[in-house]
Amino acid sequence: MKKIDTNETDVFTRRKFLSTTTAVVAVPALSTSIFIGGSARAQAPVTVNMLAWYGHAEPDVVAEFESQHNCKIKAKYYTGGDNMLALISQSPVGTYDLILSDAEFVPQLQKAGYIEKLNPADYAFDDFFPEFQKFPGHWQGNDLYSVITRFGFLGVSYNTETVSEKKARSYRVFWDQEYKGKVGHFDWYLPSMGQLSLLNGNKSPYDLNAANFSKLKTSIKTLRPQIAGYFDYGGTFGGLKSGQLQLVCGIGDWITGVLKKAGAKVDSIVPEEGGLQWTESFSIGKSSKNHELAKKFIQYITSAKGQVVSARMGAYPAMIPNKKGWELLNTVDSVEAKRQGMVLKGANCMDGIRSGKIRFRELPLQQPIEDWNDFWSDYKKRV
Amino acid sequence: MNININKVALRWSLIGAPLLWQLMFFALPLLFLLVISFCSVQNFQLAADFTFKNWSTMLGRDTFWSAYNYTWALALATAFSASLFALPAAYSISFHMSQRMRTIAIILLVIPFFTSYLVRAYAWQIFLADNGVINALLSPLGFSTISMLNTTFGSWVGYLTLCMPLVILIQVMGMMQIDPSLIQAARNLSAGPFRCLFEVVIPSIKASLVVAWLFAFILTFGDFVSPTYLGGGASPTLSNLIIDTVKSGQQWPRAAVVAIAMIATLVATSLAAMAYAYKGKK
Numbered sequence: 001m002k003k004i005d006t007n008e009t010d011v012f013t014r015r016k017f018l019s020t021t022t023a024v025v026a027v028p029a030l031s032t033s034i035f036i037g038g039s040a041r042a043q044a045p046v047t048v049n050m051l052a053w054y055g056h057a058e059p060d061v062v063a064e065f066e067s068q069h070n071c072k073i074k075a076k077y078y079t080g081g082d083n084m085l086a087l088i089s090q091s092p093v094g095t096y097d098l099i100l101s102d103a104e105f106v107p108q109l110q111k112a113g114y115i116e117k118l119n120p121a122d123y124a125f126d127d128f129f130p131e132f133q134k135f136p137g138h139w140q141g142n143d144l145y146s147v148i149t150r151f152g153f154l155g156v157s158y159n160t161e162t163v164s165e166k167k168a169r170s171y172r173v174f175w176d177q178e179y180k181g182k183v184g185h186f187d188w189y190l191p192s193m194g195q196l197s198l199l200n201g202n203k204s205p206y207d208l209n210a211a212n213f214s215k216l217k218t219s220i221k222t223l224r225p226q227i228a229g230y231f232d233y234g235g236t237f238g239g240l241k242s243g244q245l246q247l248v249c250g251i252g253d254w255i256t257g258v259l260k261k262a263g264a265k266v267d268s269i270v271p272e273e274g275g276l277q278w279t280e281s282f283s284i285g286k287s288s289k290n291h292e293l294a295k296k297f298i299q300y301i302t303s304a305k306g307q308v309v310s311a312r313m314g315a316y317p318a319m320i321p322n323k324k325g326w327e328l329l330n331t332v333d334s335v336e337a338k339r340q341g342m343v344l345k346g347a348n349c350m351d352g353i354r355s356g357k358i359r360f361r362e363l364p365l366q367q368p369i370e371d372w373n374d375f376w377s378d379y380k381k382r383v
Numbered sequence: 384m385n386i387n388i389n390k391v392a393l394r395w396s397l398i399g400a401p402l403l404w405q406l407m408f409f410a411l412p413l414l415f416l417l418v419i420s421f422c423s424v425q426n427f428q429l430a431a432d433f434t435f436k437n438w439s440t441m442l443g444r445d446t447f448w449s450a451y452n453y454t455w456a457l458a459l460a461t462a463f464s465a466s467l468f469a470l471p472a473a474y475s476i477s478f479h480m481s482q483r484m485r486t487i488a489i490i491l492l493v494i495p496f497f498t499s500y501l502v503r504a505y506a507w508q509i510f511l512a513d514n515g516v517i518n519a520l521l522s523p524l525g526f527s528t529i530s531m532l533n534t535t536f537g538s539w540v541g542y543l544t545l546c547m548p549l550v551i552l553i554q555v556m557g558m559m560q561i562d563p564s565l566i567q568a569a570r571n572l573s574a575g576p577f578r579c580l581f582e583v584v585i586p587s588i589k590a591s592l593v594v595a596w597l598f599a600f601i602l603t604f605g606d607f608v609s610p611t612y613l614g615g616g617a618s619p620t621l622s623n624l625i626i627d628t629v630k631s632g633q634q635w636p637r638a639a640v641v642a643i644a645m646i647a648t649l650v651a652t653s654l655a656a657m658a659y660a661y662k663g664k665k
Contacts, residue, residue, distance in 0.1 A: 229615020
């Protein structure tokens with residue numbers, strides 16, 4: 001017994017020794033691993049640099065992604081495609097991980113070598129409406145360079161207290177004497193001239209031969225006496241809000257939608273002559289230092305959840321190309337889905353695109369950009 | 384010998400810093416502007432070249448010359464009106480206020496510079512809008528709505544906001560240098576306030592008046608904020624034209640032509656103004 005006891009004692013001693021040793025070794029090891037794991041979580045977030053229009057890196061859009069991926073999206077905001085190109089060309093390669101661009105500037109980014117080629121398999125194109133699966137300019141043959149994330153329409157924006165919807169249903173309302181000195185232009189030649197090109201009956205508003213371009217210039221000049229001024233985002237926003245401007249050419253719901261939500265009596269409509277579509281997409285900057293995170297962000301913002309966030313973006317709302325995003329939006333915010341025409345049953349915003357009433361905004365096809373812009377500067381002269 | 388070397392070193396170190404500053408932030412950027420005005424743009428990117436096309440295109444455009452004339456006329460009108468409006472204020476501060484009140488007035492003139500000029504321009508919109516404060520005050524008196532915002536008048540108000548405090552301050556500094564006994568002597572010789580102003584004060588502060596006028600001209604000639612946010616961008620100034628030109632497919636070379644034309648105008652105006660201010664002085 002004793003021997004047994006002794007053996008048991010020996011065994012116990014060994015067990016005790018092993019367990020004690022294990023504990024001695026394991027506890028610090030475990031605590032070290034916990035410490036290491038904890039410190040990994042507590043590591044400073046990775047900075048992802050984004051070049052975008054205002055609003056795309058605000059907390060209402062990126063907070064969830066940042067907390068999920070322990071990163072901080074740092075934005076450099078621009079105003080307009082030319083400004084975007086200038087900022088990229090003045091920065092060292094690899095400065096921007098994510099680049100948000102208007103569709104018409106993606107080919108320029110690709111030609112200049114500012115963006116990476118993307119793998120289409122990484123993105124949920126099958127969830128998109130067919131019209132957006134191979135968006136013009138985002139692809140060069142079968143090579144993908146940018147993923148569409150949101151879009152909106154440009155038409156007649158108006159003060160609902162002073163301009164009737166019936167009148168606003170045609171671009172001709174800009175010439176109405178009742179609104180002389182109350183009509184504003186968004187100060188960018190592309191949307192305003194594109195819209196008035198539609199009024200002239202040009203089905204492809206930017207593909208004009210010399211005769212049609214000349215005719216467009218002549219007709220736009222007749223609008224000059226009506227014009228109060230040429231405004232940037234802030235000026236347009238303030239003018240519509242104060243009632244100083246009762247009609248604005250060259251914008252759409254991306255400005256009036258924000259004002260309307262704040263209670264202003266304004267709205268936008270696609271007139272009978274047709275409207276334009278602006279389109280935003282994300283690309284990954286050349287030699288991005290955070291390529292994987294940039295890819296994950298594009299995946300997030302084009303997922304159903306990210307698309308709802310994008311549609312409801314505080315800075316300016318937009319329509320979304322992802323069908324599953326529409327479904328989720330109708331569940332979580334049916335009012336906004338209805339307001340923007342992204343309803344699942346009945347007429348919706350896709351109808352205008354499918355019928356050809358909505359044309360994509362693009363760069364002039366038959367003239368150099370300078371010809372259009374020089375005319376725009378000439379047009380500003382007070383008559 | 385050592386003392387002489389030290390004096391030379393001190394003199395050059397004192398002159399060297401502003402010279403270096405001028406070289407870095409005026410001469411070199413100006414040279415850069417001049418160089419890129421001969422470059423071309425291909426696919427939105429600046430390309431090395433030596434072409435006169437940018438100069439011939441910009442100087443051959445009616446829009447350039449109408450913007451030039453408009454900018455020049457507006458700057459001139461603002462400089463003269465600001466100088467005129469500032470004169471009674473500067474006179475009162477200099478000669479009719481106690482030392483304490485004068486200090487307070489000078490501080491009040493400096494305070495506007497603490498606020499962003501852009502914010503001040505936006506604030507004017509509230510007053511100048513069709514349904515703004517001024518029209519609201521005039522309406523009960525039977526006036527119909529007066530358009531002030533998005534007009535040349537709006538730009539002018541903005542320009543005055545920008546330069547008036549500075550013009551008054553420079554005029555005050557000039558008037559403070561006048562020997563009070565001169566004014567006293569004029570009054571003793573029966574000169575009235577106006578005669579005293581025009582025959583004693585103004586000739587004594589001619590240089591300050593011209594410098595104040597010149598500052599107003601320079602500030603308004605290159606300003607972008609007022610013609611954009613209070614003038615509505617209608618009838619572009621040269622600053623507006625630069626913005627438009629850069630937007631046009633990154634046409635920095637053409638924008639450089641406009642910028643050089645502006646700098647040349649300002650240099651010529653400054654030289655002429657200085658020559659006039661110190662004419663007859665040794």
